Amino acid sequence: MDELEAKAGSQRPKGYSDLSYPARNMRAMETTCIRLARSGEGVCGRRAVKVPERLCRYHFGEYLAEQGITCVGPGSDGEELCRRNVYTRRSRLCVSHRNQKAAGEELRPIRHTNPPGVKTPCRFPDCGRPAKAHGLCSAHDAQSRSGDGTLKPCVVRRPERRSTFYRVDGLKECGMCLRLLPEEEFQDSKHFKDAKMWHCRRCAADFHLRRTFGITIDRYEEMLAEQGGVCARCKQPETNGKRLSVDHNRKCCPTYKSCGRCVRRLLCHRCNWIVGRAEESAELLRNLAAYIEEWDEKLGWVDGVNLKTASATELANHAQTGPQAVWLKVRGRQE
Numbered sequence: 001m002d003e004l005e006a007k008a009g010s011q012r013p014k015g016y017s018d019l020s021y022p023a024r025n026m027r028a029m030e031t032t033c034i035r036l037a038r039s040g041e042g043v044c045g046r047r048a049v050k051v052p053e054r055l056c057r058y059h060f061g062e063y064l065a066e067q068g069i070t071c072v073g074p075g076s077d078g079e080e081l082c083r084r085n086v087y088t089r090r091s092r093l094c095v096s097h098r099n100q101k102a103a104g105e106e107l108r109p110i111r112h113t114n115p116p117g118v119k120t121p122c123r124f125p126d127c128g129r130p131a132k133a134h135g136l137c138s139a140h141d142a143q144s145r146s147g148d149g150t151l152k153p154c155v156v157r158r159p160e161r162r163s164t165f166y167r168v169d170g171l172k173e174c175g176m177c178l179r180l181l182p183e184e185e186f187q188d189s190k191h192f193k194d195a196k197m198w199h200c201r202r203c204a205a206d207f208h209l210r211r212t213f214g215i216t217i218d219r220y221e222e223m224l225a226e227q228g229g230v231c232a233r234c235k236q237p238e239t240n241g242k243r244l245s246v247d248h249n250r251k252c253c254p255t256y257k258s259c260g261r262c263v264r265r266l267l268c269h270r271c272n273w274i275v276g277r278a279e280e281s282a283e284l285l286r287n288l289a290a291y292i293e294e295w296d297e298k299l300g301w302v303d304g305v306n307l308k309t310a311s312a313t314e315l316a317n318h319a320q321t322g323p324q325a326v327w328l329k330v331r332g333r334q335e
């Protein structure tokens with residue numbers, strides 16, 4: 001590039017500044033269409049295919065029509081000739097007739113295009129979507145080109161994407177489940193005009209559960225009801241204000257994600273963490289339990305109270321509030 005420019009510079013006549021010398025962009029201006037744009041505002045500016053005339057493909061056809069050169073293909077609606085603007089001067093055919101000729105077909109009349117705003121429906125029964133190509137909607141056209149080309153009803157996978165959602169009496173419509181819900185059911189978000197997410201909290205949780213653990217929010221709530229809303233092992237409610245964790249077998253799915261088949265029960269964060277840290281080893285946990293019991297016995301701890309070092313009042317308090325077993329032991333020591 002630099003080398004070329006240096007060479008061009010050396011060939012320039014003396015006395016020419018860089019600005020006055022015909023540059024590459026001048027050449028680009030010469031090769032764009034100079035006719036009025038189809039929208040009626042400004043020049044066309046598309047690439048000129050006819051350089052001396054400086055016309056684009058579309059305006060070249062218009063230019064030839066002004067000179068009486070139009071398509072000689074068969075016309076529709078009783079007309080003898082097609083008379084549309086030609087695509088190439090030599091073939092004397094419009095773009096549709098030229099495509100027919102290129103495909104080796106016999107030239108036939110071109111069907112009239114719809115007036116603006118009127119769309120031909122897809123020719124698949126009960127499809128109802130506007131036709132894009134070959135009389136089919138985009139989905140059915142894709143079906144006809146893939147596989148063996150058999151057409152089946154097209155499935156609308158996602159709900160229609162909308163930028164606004166209905167609001168009625170202070171209720172907002174969830175974009176996923178389409179229910180009308182109070183504002184509190186939507187999480188705050190600075191990314192939206194109304195500072196609320198476009199889907200409800202339950203739908204957000206459902207999305208997370210499906211993606212991470214392969215279960216639905218319905219299954220989660222069913223499990224939660226079965227467990228009475230507490231951890232399946234320690235029977236304590238979750239203390240950090242969050243939902244109970246979904247525990248899964250890490251031998252099946254070693255990461256934080258689950259395939260859905262290995263989901264076990266809902267555990268509190270502590271229990272879930274312990275199981276994960278113990279790497280699913282029942283042997284290790286049994287070993288540790290035995291170790292804790294062994295040392296409690298050696299040091300004299302029973303149910304959270306050290307019977308060897310506790311004061312008399314502590315023992316008395318514990319006797320009233322502690323489990324029956326401790327109370328009996330204490331009484332046994334006092335006698």
Ligand SMILES: [Zn+2]
Nearest residue numbers: 033044056059
């Ligand atoms: Zn043009």
Ligand SMILES: [Zn+2]
Nearest residue numbers: 071073082094
């Ligand atoms: Zn034609």
Ligand SMILES: [Zn+2]
Nearest residue numbers: 122127137140
């Ligand atoms: Zn269709």
Ligand SMILES: [Zn+2]
Nearest residue numbers: 174177200203
């Ligand atoms: Zn929802």
Ligand SMILES: [Zn+2]
Nearest residue numbers: 252253259262
């Ligand atoms: Zn799994």
Ligand SMILES: [Zn+2]
Nearest residue numbers: 231234268271
């Ligand atoms: Zn627990």
